[in-house]
Each structure stands twice: as structure tokens, then as C-alpha cells.
Amino acid sequence: MKSYDADCVIVGAGCAGLSLATAIIEQGLPSNAKILLLDSREQYTRDHNWCFFDARRHPFEAAVQHRFPRWAVRHSGRTIERASSGMSYVHVPADRFYEIAQARIASSNKGAELRLGTDVSQLVETAQGVVVHTSRGEIRTKHVFDSRPLKTAKSPSHVHLLQHFLGHEIEADSPVFEPGVATLMDFDVDQSRGIHFIYVLPFTKTRALVESTFFTESVLDESVYKEAIARYMRERFRVSDYSVVDRERGVIPMTTQPFDAQPSAHVSRIGLAGGFAKPSTGYAFLASQRYAEEAARTFRRGGDLTAIGARPTRSVFLDAVFLSFLKHHPEQAPSIFRRLFEKTAPDVLVRFLSEEGSRLDDLRVMKSLPTLAFMLETAKSAGSWKDAL
Numbered sequence: 001m002k003s004y005d006a007d008c009v010i011v012g013a014g015c016a017g018l019s020l021a022t023a024i025i026e027q028g029l030p031s032n033a034k035i036l037l038l039d040s041r042e043q044y045t046r047d048h049n050w051c052f053f054d055a056r057r058h059p060f061e062a063a064v065q066h067r068f069p070r071w072a073v074r075h076s077g078r079t080i081e082r083a084s085s086g087m088s089y090v091h092v093p094a095d096r097f098y099e100i101a102q103a104r105i106a107s108s109n110k111g112a113e114l115r116l117g118t119d120v121s122q123l124v125e126t127a128q129g130v131v132v133h134t135s136r137g138e139i140r141t142k143h144v145f146d147s148r149p150l151k152t153a154k155s156p157s158h159v160h161l162l163q164h165f166l167g168h169e170i171e172a173d174s175p176v177f178e179p180g181v182a183t184l185m186d187f188d189v190d191q192s193r194g195i196h197f198i199y200v201l202p203f204t205k206t207r208a209l210v211e212s213t214f215f216t217e218s219v220l221d222e223s224v225y226k227e228a229i230a231r232y233m234r235e236r237f238r239v240s241d242y243s244v245v246d247r248e249r250g251v252i253p254m255t256t257q258p259f260d261a262q263p264s265a266h267v268s269r270i271g272l273a274g275g276f277a278k279p280s281t282g283y284a285f286l287a288s289q290r291y292a293e294e295a296a297r298t299f300r301r302g303g304d305l306t307a308i309g310a311r312p313t314r315s316v317f318l319d320a321v322f323l324s325f326l327k328h329h330p331e332q333a334p335s336i337f338r339r340l341f342e343k344t345a346p347d348v349l350v351r352f353l354s355e356e357g358s359r360l361d362d363l364r365v366m367k368s369l370p371t372l373a374f375m376l377e378t379a380k381s382a383g384s385w386k387d388a389l
């Protein structure tokens, strides 16, 4: 392949793809370089609410709509409320994120181009690059970043849970919510179907995103989540009548199985398909920013794009042990999470959850967990973390 249509093609212009394009543009596209983003969707809507601790700088600061300086975890009638010295839990609605990314692409003087309504069916590796087969013809490129959802056969030696949830953005008649405090997990709800909690993101005193979330092996009927939200509103806030102004449904894999992030010499998988989601939380927004920054630097200097990882290798081990514990002892999950928030210093825990921590942070987090139980789990789960290290 002698000539290329683009230096790199980003397949899927969602969170990971747009973050990567934005980082490449912000760091300065090399002159005459061309990046192309392809997405099968026809338009952008507010299809996600991305929340995370602002533990690292990122180009989407202007998209942050709500900040929560305090956060809470609740179990057995006790609420653990915490705050960090400088970090908040923040909310980025997807529509704002998409607007910022599209504005950056528009500012690139055609160095970057976004083509919506373009379905990618196949990537064919050649000696010098990749031919991208799309619903609008073929594109030749040196490198592909692929964020299309991936279906992989499940290995029985690994833990496979799903984080599945339904969220209702609720407008209540009375001022029942407390803006500024995000309830990350309220376990004082029905646990008969497995690990279950309610998540409350209060936008105003009357409006909040309320989500019923499970960490189990299979997705439930929509009515289960709806009833859990309605019951929570009644029992926790004494609110029976409310309007649902928006909804969000999601399923995120929580697995210890390694992702094949580098399927061939000129293709890198990114986003959920590349294993960006932290297995024990399902969070992937900050990992997308971390990867984007490093990949953009590497792209700019013409370095090896296949050598970049989104997540620190050492967190693979801790996540595997933690996930294995959740699978084998789901009944202990509420007390373990409460203990984690209660006994770990907030700054340390936030850095750890955001994968921005040090080895010392990891040790401090481990110290706040029940040592014997987790040592046994470390031995039991060896099959699921050894091959990933």
C-alpha cells in the first residue's frame, strides 16, 4: 500500500474515539497529517452521563455540568460521607462532551474529519497498514484505533460479572435532594438478586439522577430497576409522585479476562473494547483521557502506537482479587464497600479508584480490607490474574 487516505482512522467516535482525536488536535497535528473518525451513528444525543473523580486534567473541563465536593456510601442505616482536599466527583453529560470534541475537530483546518453515518464492517491488515471497509467504500490508512463493541468467548478461568443499571432523571414535587453530595452506593435496598445499590446524583433540590445498579452475571427485566427506583423514592425520600425527565440504561462488563487490545500490527482497540473500563468499577472516562494523551504524544513523534496501555498493569492484580471476592462473597459486598470508604483516606481512595495512585496508595487501600479474607481470595483467584501480569 503506497498511498494513504489518512494517517490514522478512528473507528467509533464515542468517548474513547473523540477523546483521542481531541488529544491529537490539542497536542498539535503534524503538518499534512490527516486523521479520520468514522461512526455508524447519524447524530449525537445525550446518550450517557459520564461521572468520575476529577483526579487528572483533561480537555473536557468545560463540559463538567455538576460538581459534588462530597460523596456518600450507605449500608445498614449508616452513611459514610467523605470529601477530598482538592478533588470532586463530577458529571459530564454526553451532549456537552460531543459538542466540545466536534468543535475541536472543526478547528483542525481539515486535519481531522468526522464522518457520521459510516458503518465499519471489516479491517483488513496489509503489510504497510490497514484497509478499512465501510458502508461508504474503502479507506487506506497506516493505523486504526478501533472502538467498536467486541464480543469475546468467555474463559471459564476468569470472573465475568456485569454492571447493569437503569437510571431515571427525576423531577420531584418537593425539595428532597441534597445538591453537593453524591450517593455513590446505597446498599440499604433489596439484595435478593445479588449485589444491588442505588446511586443518587442530585442536580438540584428537586432534580436528581437516580439509578438502580446491580453487579451480577445477567441483566434483569426493566421492571426490576424501575420498581427499585420507585421504592427507593418512596422509602428514602417519601416521594411517590415524580416525573421522569430522562433515562439512562447501561451494561458494562466487569471481567478479569485480559482484552486483546492489539489484535494486529496496525490496529489498536480502544474504549470498552480495549479493556479501558476498570473491572471493579466499570469506569472508563479517565482511562480514555489517559490513553488519549499518551497516544497523541506517540502519534506526534511517529512512535510505536501499539505499545500504549490505558490502565496500570499493577491494578490488574488488585481488580482481579476484588472482583473474585465480589463473585464468591456477594453478601459481603455492602460491608466491604462501606469499609473501603470508611477506613481509607479519601484522597488515597479517589486516586486508587481513578487509577492515578501510587504503589503506596494501593497498599493503604489493601490495609483497609479484611486481610485474611483477601489473602485467601488472592490465592483462589491466581488463575485470573497471573496471565495478565
Ligand SMILES: Cc1cc2nc3c(=O)[nH]c(=O)nc-3n(C[C@H](O)[C@H](O)[C@H](O)COP(=O)(O)OP(=O)(O)OC[C@H]3O[C@@H](n4cnc5c(N)ncnc54)[C@H](O)[C@@H]3O)c2cc1C
Residues within 6 Å of the ligand: 011, 012, 013, 014, 015, 016, 017, 038, 039, 040, 041, 047, 048, 049, 050, 051, 052, 118, 119, 120, 121, 147, 148, 149, 248, 249, 250, 251, 252, 270, 271, 272, 273, 277, 282, 283, 284, 285, 286
Ligand atoms: C450508560 C453508560 C453510562 C456510563 N457511565 C460512566 C460513568 O459515569 N463514568 C465512567 O467513567 N464510565 C462510564 N461508562 C463506561 C464508559 O465510560 C462508556 O461506556 C464509554 O462510552 C466507553 O467509550 P467507548 O468509546 O468504548 O464506547 P462508545 O462511547 O459507546 O463509543 C463507541 C462508538 O462506536 C460506534 N460504533 C459501533 N459500531 C460501529 C461500527 N460498526 N462502525 C462505526 N462505528 C461504530 C458507536 O456508534 C459509538 O459512537 C458508562 C457506560 C454506559 C453504557
